[in-house]
Amino acid sequence: MKSPRSLVLLAALGLLALVGVRGQVAVPTRAKLVPAEDKHPQANLRVDTTLVLVPVSVCDPANHPVTGLEKEHFKIFDDKVEQTVTHFAMDDESVAVGLVLDISGSMGPKLRRSRQAAAAFFDTANPEDEFFLVEFNDQPKLMVPLTRNVEEIQNQLTFTQSKGRTALLDAIMLSLHEIKKSQKNRKALLIVSDGGDNSSRYTEGEVRNLVRESDVLIYAIGVFEPFGSRGRTPEESAGPGLLSEITEQTGGRHFPADTGELPDIAAKIGIELRNRYVLGYSPSPSVRDGRYHRLQVKLIPPRGLPPLKAFWRLGYYAPAE
Numbered sequence: 001m002k003s004p005r006s007l008v009l010l011a012a013l014g015l016l017a018l019v020g021v022r023g024q025v026a027v028p029t030r031a032k033l034v035p036a037e038d039k040h041p042q043a044n045l046r047v048d049t050t051l052v053l054v055p056v057s058v059c060d061p062a063n064h065p066v067t068g069l070e071k072e073h074f075k076i077f078d079d080k081v082e083q084t085v086t087h088f089a090m091d092d093e094s095v096a097v098g099l100v101l102d103i104s105g106s107m108g109p110k111l112r113r114s115r116q117a118a119a120a121f122f123d124t125a126n127p128e129d130e131f132f133l134v135e136f137n138d139q140p141k142l143m144v145p146l147t148r149n150v151e152e153i154q155n156q157l158t159f160t161q162s163k164g165r166t167a168l169l170d171a172i173m174l175s176l177h178e179i180k181k182s183q184k185n186r187k188a189l190l191i192v193s194d195g196g197d198n199s200s201r202y203t204e205g206e207v208r209n210l211v212r213e214s215d216v217l218i219y220a221i222g223v224f225e226p227f228g229s230r231g232r233t234p235e236e237s238a239g240p241g242l243l244s245e246i247t248e249q250t251g252g253r254h255f256p257a258d259t260g261e262l263p264d265i266a267a268k269i270g271i272e273l274r275n276r277y278v279l280g281y282s283p284s285p286s287v288r289d290g291r292y293h294r295l296q297v298k299l300i301p302p303r304g305l306p307p308l309k310a311f312w313r314l315g316y317y318a319p320a321e
Helices: 005-020 105-122 150-158 168-179 204-213 234-250 257-271
Strands: 052-059 072-080 081-083 085-091 095-100 131-137 142-147 184-194 217-224 254-256 278-282 292-299 309-312 316-319
Touching: 072 085, 072 278, 081 257, 081 292, 081 316, 095 168, 105 150, 105 278, 131 150, 131 217, 142 168, 168 184, 168 234, 184 254, 184 257, 184 278, 184 309, 204 217, 204 234, 204 316, 217 234, 217 257, 254 257, 257 278, 292 309
Parallel strands: 095 131, 095 184, 184 217, 217 254
Antiparallel strands: 052 278, 052 309, 072 081, 072 292, 085 278, 131 142, 292 316
């Protein structure tokens, strides 16, 4: 005979088909997830002498966030050595987010949907969240500094016009420096672009290094012409790979999309950003070698659920002696 807990999990599976684009899947949980003293660990990947905190997103096959998992449903490895998870919580802190918008010439017919995507993303915001806007073509420009007033950003987007080339890497560098001004523990960028870089001063290697060193989650929506399309440049062909590599380093994701999908995908990203687990462990053996450590998270999902997928930051730099 199945236990009451198994029946509840199977019932949760039946609800998956009813979840809409903006929905999320909830696995029933016990009343207490973490010890009282561990209720609110900082949600960024932080490394000190005793603790590493790793935010993790979990999604079902339809890309809906899955909540309600418990500590025993996760395993974490530091340089292939399994660690003991000592801290566990759902992430509910406010967040600082930079919207990084491509306004190069080819974005002209896509800007209307990009504005709608921004509005859909802001609909998921909390009152304490902070935002800023960076627009880029030949070069990036900070259009709206950090603010809690999303209307200020939406008003600026109303007057945005497309022209010029694409300095994507420069825009990421500017945004990573701007977001340091926020006092929020959780920081993220949302990039909306339709092509690869063809105008930046910074190189991919320089951006990759800064992304690894920073503690910023990066998502991207790529609005690319179909592969093999006439007139598609080599830079545009390299665009999806570039965005995927940058976002995956941070635990975020790149969503290729057509213009009609932009608002729905932006809303999904907003929901996922605010529904993340935080796993904490004390490295064993304790290391202070100053080098980059690779992380791996494995899921052990409850019975009765469909295949789930986890997303996490791929590594961190240990403190040096």
